[in-house]
Amino acid sequence: MNPSQNYDSLFSKKCFDLLIIASLIGEQFDTAILSELYPKQEELDSLAEALRAGIIEQIAEGDQQCFRFTTQDVRAYFNNQLTNINDDSILRKIISWQLKNFNIAENRIKGFTKRHEEGIKVLKFLLNHPVIVEGLWTDALPLISESLHSLIMSDTVSIWSYEENNATIQCIEYFESKQGQHINMEVGSKCKGRHDNNKQTTKN
Numbered sequence: 001m002n003p004s005q006n007y008d009s010l011f012s013k014k015c016f017d018l019l020i021i022a023s024l025i026g027e028q029f030d031t032a033i034l035s036e037l038y039p040k041q042e043e044l045d046s047l048a049e050a051l052r053a054g055i056i057e058q059i060a061e062g063d064q065q066c067f068r069f070t071t072q073d074v075r076a077y078f079n080n081q082l083t084n085i086n087d088d089s090i091l092r093k094i095i096s097w098q099l100k101n102f103n104i105a106e107n108r109i110k111g112f113t114k115r116h117e118e119g120i121k122v123l124k125f126l127l128n129h130p131v132i133v134e135g136l137w138t139d140a141l142p143l144i145s146e147s148l149h150s151l152i153m154s155d156t157v158s159i160w161s162y163e164e165n166n167a168t169i170q171c172i173e174y175f176e177s178k179q180g181q182h183i184n185m186e187v188g189s190k191c192k193g194r195h196d197n198n199k200q201t202t203k204n
Helices: 013-025 031-037 041-053 072-079 089-127 137-152
Strands: 028-030 056-061 064-069 156-163 168-176 181-184
Touching: 013 028, 013 031, 013 041, 013 064, 013 072, 013 089, 028 031, 031 041, 031 064, 031 089, 041 056, 064 072, 089 137, 137 156, 137 168, 137 181
Parallel strands: none
Antiparallel strands: 028 064, 056 064, 156 168, 168 181
């Protein structure tokens, strides 16, 4: 189909409005999201008009009824028709939905940025710490494990070394935050402590 075709006259008003909403959701959409934005759920069957016309197609995606636009040009056409939507009551729902998704995305970006900044602070702290600058490896291990704990807030943090000669990994530092306990292991020995079963030298 030619993207310049007048779809307004080709489809019913219900189908036309549904396709506008679908274009805002994305290249792929499902009836569950459509029903959030389109109040007349019994009219979702109007999508059959678009299926017959070949501008959308049904795809398998779990238990949901999922569809996608067959071309980006068609989706772009309906994406630009928001001001021509026939049912004005839908506009407020669409705006609220878009704001909700914008806020979710913004919060995710803020969370990522915060974690990124905290990670940089921890890295700078470690790189400039005297025990690391001076290469005091034994003293550096507890410092590194506690710094990682402050970043990821894990109950336990372990550091492992890889022995290339015999293809084994060895736990060389284990920090248990609740107890504030560090366990330093020598190469070839088991990790001591409450979690002994999970921290042995592992062979490939």
